[in-house]
Amino acid sequence: MYLTQEKPYRPLLIALIFLTLPLALLLHEIITVGLFRHSGLLLTFQDGQLRQVAGWDDAIVWFICGVFGFFNLMIAGGLTKLAYKKMMRRHFRYALFLSGAAACAAALVVIILESLLGSAALGGMRQGGIFLYALSVWILAMLTLPRQLTRAQEQPIIFHKMKR
Numbered sequence: 001m002y003l004t005q006e007k008p009y010r011p012l013l014i015a016l017i018f019l020t021l022p023l024a025l026l027l028h029e030i031i032t033v034g035l036f037r038h039s040g041l042l043l044t045f046q047d048g049q050l051r052q053v054a055g056w057d058d059a060i061v062w063f064i065c066g067v068f069g070f071f072n073l074m075i076a077g078g079l080t081k082l083a084y085k086k087m088m089r090r091h092f093r094y095a096l097f098l099s100g101a102a103a104c105a106a107a108l109v110v111i112i113l114e115s116l117l118g119s120a121a122l123g124g125m126r127q128g129g130i131f132l133y134a135l136s137v138w139i140l141a142m143l144t145l146p147r148q149l150t151r152a153q154e155q156p157i158i159f160h161k162m163k164r
Helices: 010-035 059-086 092-117 126-144
Strands: 043-046 049-052
Touching: 010 043, 010 059, 010 126, 059 092, 092 126
Parallel strands: none
Antiparallel strands: 043 049
């Protein structure tokens, strides 16, 4: 398989590992605080001003972030392998397929966490969290999937001498 890049899916893997959860959190804050003026996970809207929510210095919060990061690492690896096997390019349909697979994987993680920790483990963010995770995967896939791929072997061009 000849590819225009040496490792075309490495940017996708790096973006999915390191940027999916922060992008989903940023999208949640924009929608919750920016549009609806409710209290978000990081910021709250009080007395006409934005303020940081207390509690982010707690060790339990960072442990939960680590658990989500671990599950995100597994999902990102699976999505990158899926994109490599299907030779996905930067098209809307491929990014939508990846975001759907991410939503299914995130729903499975949510079911596992809720069965282990109880229904209040995610704080009522089940559907919204899955949607924002899938949306962030779609955005990152549209930005980092390779533009061109081909399965054709590299064929050298040979010039033959003209016969008279």
